[in-house]
Every structure is written in structure tokens, then in C-alpha cells.
Amino acid sequence: MSRINVLRGLAGGCAIAIWVATGAAAQPIDLTGQTVTIVHNAAPGGATGLGAQIAANAWAKTMAGAPTIVVQSVEGGALSRGILQVMNARPDGRTIGWLAWNGSTRILDPEPLQIPFANFGLIGGVGGATFLVHVSVDAENGPRDADDVVNLDHLRFGGYNPKSAPSMRTAAALDMLGVDYTFISGFSGDNPLEAALQRGEIDAYPATSVFYNQQLRDGPIAAGKSFSLFYFTGPNEAGDALLEDPFLPGEETFDAYFRRVTGSEPSGPEWEMIKYHGRVTDPINWLIVAPPGTPEDHLQMLRTSFAEATQDPEFLAEAERIFGRVPTISHFEQVEAIVEEIANTPPEMRDLMSSYIAKMER
Template identity: 35%
Template sequence: MMKQLIAATSAALALAGPAAAQQDYEGETVRVIINLSAGGSTGVMAQNFANHWKEHIAGNPDFVIQPVTGGGQMKGIIEARNARPDGLTVAWVAWSGPTRAIGPASQNVDWSEFDVIAGMGVPSMAYGRRDIGDGISSAADLAGAEGVHIGGYRPGSYLDLTARMSLDILGIEYGYTTGFRGGSNIVAALQRDEVNFHVTPAANYFGGIEANVVEEGTGLPLWYYPLTDADGTIVAEDSFGDIPTFTEVAEEITGEAPSGPAWDAVQWLNEGMAGVTWFIGVPAGTDPETLELLRTSFEETYNDPAFREEARKVSGMAPTYTPAADMEALIASLRDIDAEISQTVLDYIESGTQ
């Protein structure tokens, strides 16, 4: 599994000559490209982080968040990759590295075309409308319910895959509508009753869905997928309160702990993708001193109590942090994916396009 990798490998491949070092950012504007809409958890977290990142960089540059959507989230990645490697364009993009590595060629990403700054992530969770079937008041009521309909991003999205695999594990039939360009679009569709079930980053849930969908009575939280440390121990997260884990829900509905190929794939997706929801990097060839400045200032910002307090206030939790060396190791691990897990995921991606 990915967490068992101990060797880190460099993800930097200079495709152009290194740009001049950018050590003082006074008067500069840093463009942060996201590949989803500004109103979702990606845009909100990037903006919150940028508000504090500027304070840890000499010259206190301005940060501008630029959504570049479309192409199965590829347009934003391509836009960032093709920017000048001058330290003034940063990719903050929905990662999905594992599924991109085994999915359609059009969704593959050569991450060596970026110099890595870090990875960040938040656990994912499921929520739904209260009027599913004859009405539900808890996740257990989904058993036997008719009319469950997932709203998703694309068949290769780890959130979509996790949603579909989870419902299959629970034995719940469902419909699936994909192609939404951001979490806010799915929330709007759910409020219009066009879809009624969604797996989303928890920051999206606590950052707006809880207030706008749950507290006003339309929906309810169903379960979350906890992250684990290197020893496989669940990392406690008090933000979820009484919301059960998916394992607890599966045991209640099916009478046993989840198992089998779909569950193995869910765990793999959660480990390699929820833990790293976002890839943060710059175009390959960025001057080493500038890259080190960005990495160091990023880590300082992550540990800044002011950022962590704001993240909890706006998104309900502080995200996880994966330093550059660990991200490079994770990227290297994509070359050796378990064959059964790979096939399970590929089968789901293919069936999701039909």
C-alpha cells in the first residue's frame, strides 16, 4: 500500500531552463489555479490558505485564486503546467492521482511536469436528502430504500467511485448523474431534488452544506471515511461528532464488517486520495531557491495557528499536510498499483460512462 513506501523520489523534471530566483515578492501577484469552481471546498481552502500564505513570504505578495474548470478537471492542471516557471503561478488542484494513473489516457497526468510544494487533504463523507425513498432519518434507513441517485463529478473521480462502491457494498441500488463541475453545483442540484446523494470532502460539508442543506431540513449526514496513520490507526477527528464511520454503517446494515474487492478499493482510494485531496505545485523548472522558499513558507503557513483557526471556522477542520518528499514518494507509488484494485477501479470507471 502507499503508506508502506519508504523511499522518496524526485518529481521534478525541468522542461525549460530554470527561471530567476524569486526571493522577494514585493509588488508581485501570485496566481493560484484551481481546477474546480470557486465555491467548493477546493476554492474555499485555497483562498483561506492564501490569505495567510502571503504573510510568510518576503514582500507579502497578493494572491489571486483563478478557477479553470472543464475537461474532467484537466483544464486547470494543463493551465498550471504550461505557465512560466517563475514562482508566480501555483497549481492547487484536485489530485485524484491514483485514479488518473489507471484511468483513461485523456485523464492521465505526468506529475513530473510539476515541482512539488505539498499535498493537503480532508476526510470525505456522505450525505443525502431526507426524502430518499419513503424518508430517512439515519444511514441505516437507506437499506431497501428506492430512488437513491448520486450526483458526481466524473466516473474517474475518487469521490464518485467511493460513493458507488459504498452503495454496492451496502446492497443499495442507485442511479448516477455525473459531469458537475464543482461541489457547489452538486449541492444546488441536490437542493432542487435532481440528485439526492453525494460523497464530498468534509471541508465542503462543514463549510456550507451543513448550514444550507442539513440545518434547514433538506438533508442529513450519513457517514464519513476516517483517515489512518502509518500504522493503520484511525486518526481521531472530533469534527464529526456523532456521525458514524462507513464501517459502522456497513456493520449495522449488512451485519458484518465490509470486505471484498470493492472495499479494498474504497480503502485504497481513501488512503491515497482523501489524505491528499489537493496537489500543490509549480511548473517544473522553477528555480530551486524559489521552490524551497515556497515549500518552507507553505509549511510555516500550515502550522500558523491563525490559518488553522480560520480553517476550522470556515471548513470545520484543519486539513492534513503531506510534505514534498512524501508527495514525491506517493507519485512514485503510482507505478506499482495492486492489480486487483486497479481492475476493480477500472471496471467502475468504465461502467460509470455507460
């Protein structure tokens, strides 16, 4: 069993007990009467911002000094602007990042532009936002439903940028299905993508399961204006299939769709890349960090209080109400292991991802 799988098996209560014990004598930065800003790097109103807000409400009760916590959207720069704002913030305990991080593909940036996530004060991670490919119905040219997609001559799909794991997985899946496509970049969240779909600027995009449950399922999909195609999750233990998402009943995983429409098993480097992203990206859709240089005793307090906040029954109930599911919470050791695995991504996987970025940028 891999180090990550072992760490995923740690009980949250044990992790809290360890942190409380090691941090009991620490002297964290005094936040009494202070305002802490949680910076997220996507458009307001999407899954990233909603998650940051409900976490802020719970975290304010557990963070030492009981500070006021506000949430700020800093979007732009292919999700980099908010990350850089946190990276360059003073390590004074008053800035925290709630980041859609794309760590698995940012390792492909030119070395001077790479973001050193290992240097941040790693706190935790939040996952469980499965990505589901959402397609518009075109009454004149098709497709009318999911089975029509494999017969298309061309599909325009949108996404955050070529380096985002949902976009890259969608491109790889379309290649495996033999569907020609154009990728349209520069969107900062579910709402801008859906607006572009409704304007006819794109035909499809990978939507978060949060947005699917909140807006799409009972909205345009129920009205017959669009449909869900398939969704991506992490691989099972055997590595030969994707896990089913219990919060997407009736929808198909990509590999189930592939088997149904092609009559064959998924295989090849693109399939390995889809599983790779599911393994290292899906457990941590949002990386929770403090700026580099934040004192270790303060980080211990943040890790403990984050773990406590995200196990609070009110937080879990609110998260399930908003997201339609209880999110996956990763603690410091789990996050550290994933950051380490990404840093050690094999050269052949790096080369394949680089080739997809070049293809999608054309």
C-alpha cells in the same frame, strides 16, 4: 511501517529547518513587486477555493519578495482544465496550482492523456476534507433516514466525475450494501451538487466535511430535508477499520454503518479499494505545485514558505473557522512518497478502478 507513515511522522518544525538550511544560499526567482496567481480547479465558493484563499493570505507574508497573491478559479474538464493551465504555465514563479487532483485514478487515463504529476514542481499538500454522503429526504418514496437507504430499489447520486475518489468510493459502498444506483457526473463542487439535490436531479452526493459543517448540518439536515448517511476516511494501522473523524461527532464511518445495517464485517475488493483511496487520497485532497521546469532553488523557497505559512497561527485559526477543523498539511517528502505509491498501484487495483469507471459511465 510504510514509507508514507514514516514521513507523516516528521515534525513540521524539522522539515522547515531542513528546507531553510538547504535553501539559504539559493537564488529564487525575484518576486518583488510581482503578482503570483494561485490557480484552483473547482467552482468558486467551495472548499477548494476557500482553502486556496486563506493560504494565499498567509503565503504572501512568507514567500520571498512578498508578492501580491491572487486566487483564480479555472473549473471544467472534470477538474482537468485548471491542472492543465498550471502544467502549461511558464515556470517563472508567477503561477502556482492548488489542485483537486484525483491522482489515484488519473493513472488510469490513456497514456497520451495522463497528467505527469511527478514532473510538476511538488510543493506540498493539504488534506482533511473528509467526504460524507448526503441524502435527500423523499416524502413519497423514501428514504426518511439512513436506515431506509439499504431498502431502496434505486439511488441517483452525483459527483465530479467517475474518476473522482469520492464518487468511486460511494459507488463501491453502495455495491457492498446491495443498493442499485445511477451515477450523474459533471458537477464542479459542493454548491452545484447541493443545488442539483434541491432541484430533485439527484438523491445524494459525497459532500466535503467543510460543506457539511458550513452549510448542511445546521441547514437542510437540521430542517429535516436531508440527512447524512456515512463518511469515508483513511484506514487505521491494522487496516481493518476506518478512522473516526473528531470533527464529525455523531456521524458514522462507512464501515461502522455497514456493520450496523448488515451485521457483518466489510470485506472484498471493493472494501480494499475504499481503504486504498483513504490511504493515498485523503492526506492530499489538494496538491500544491509549481509548473514543470520551475527552478529547484525557487521550489526550495516555495516549500519553505508554504511550510511556514501553513503553520502560522492566524492561518490555522482561519482554517479552523472556515473548515470547522485544522487541515492536515503534507510537506514535499510526504507528497513525493504518495505520488510514487500511486504510480506503483498494483495491476489488480487498477483493473478494479477501471471497471468502476466503465460502470459509472454507462
